[in-house]
Amino acid sequence: MDEATWAVVLPVKRLHVAKSRLRGALPGVPHESLALALALDTAAAVLSCPPVAELVAVTDDPIVxxxxxxxxxxxxxxxxxxxxxxxxxxxxxxxxxxRPVAALAADLPALRPEELASALQTARARSFVADAPGTGTVLLTAPPGTALDPRFGPDSAAAHRRSGALPMAGHWPTLRRDVDTATDLAAAALLGVGPATDALIGESHAGNGRDLRPADAVRDCAAG
Known part of the structure; x- marks a missing residue:
């Protein structure tokens, strides 16, 4: 499955209800703009990933x-x-x-295409990648002819394991770094976020009269 055959599925909620725990994480930046930036940076990384033939975005938000x-x-x-x-x-x-199908979280602004490629090339059966804390799921894969059977939600890593999906143990820090809170955003920024999210981090802290590198800025925001 090393060829460009993968279809990646990326659901994105309506922006006004997406990523509710991130609301206020970047002062001066509309929450909807941040939610959109996370999805855009995730999508851009997916579309730059050589094994990916198609990105299927599932949304009812016209802006998204x-x-x-x-x-x-x-x-x-x-x-x-x-x-x-x-x-x-x-x-x-x-x-x-x-074709092989992968379900991917839409809040991976630090995602590197090479890490996603490595995970997809590793998958040989229905498999999943847990998030950084190890309780959630950022990626679920299914080979041709196998139902995806997604079990996303609270403790989804355990739910996917119980459903028969195999855990993948690769070192993929940017793939595992989903963003639900300001602390998560700080961690993603330290890895290096994509241009849409990076621009909003810079905009937020410029508006507050602060001259900080983006990673320092968002880490300070999360701490305070």
Whole structure:
């Protein structure tokens, strides 16, 4: 599965309800702008990943849809009443049969394409990558002919393991670094976030009259 055959499914909520625990993490920056930036940087990394043939973005937010389509994603509509796992399953169906499919979290602003490529090339069965704390899931993969069967949500790493998915143990710090809180954003910034998120970090701290490097700025924000 080393060729450019993978379809990656990326659900994104409506911006006004997305990433609620991040609200206020960057003073002076609209929350919706930060939620969108996380998704854009994640999508850009996916689209730069050699094994990926297609990015299927699942969303009912028109702003998100237009922005991801401009990057090169195929956007399919979502019904937010059905929840995250239904969105992943819908995207996998839209990707079509006969190709490997990966479900990816949309809040990975530090993601490096080479780390995603390494994880996809490692996957040989239905597998998952846990997040940095080890309790959540950032990536779930399924080979052709195998149902994705997503179990995202609280303690999803354990849920995926119970469902028969195999844990992948590679050293992929930027893949494992999802962002739910200001502290997570600080950790991502130390790894080096993508341009959309980096610009907002700089904008926030410039607006506060502070001359700090972006990683220092967001780390200070998380601490205070």
């Amino acid at each position: 849809g237009r922005a991801l389509a401009r990057l090169g994603a195929r956007v399919v509509p979502d019904d937010p009443r059905d929840g995250l796992n239904a969105a992943f399953a819908h995207g996998a169906t839209a990707a079509g049969a006969g």
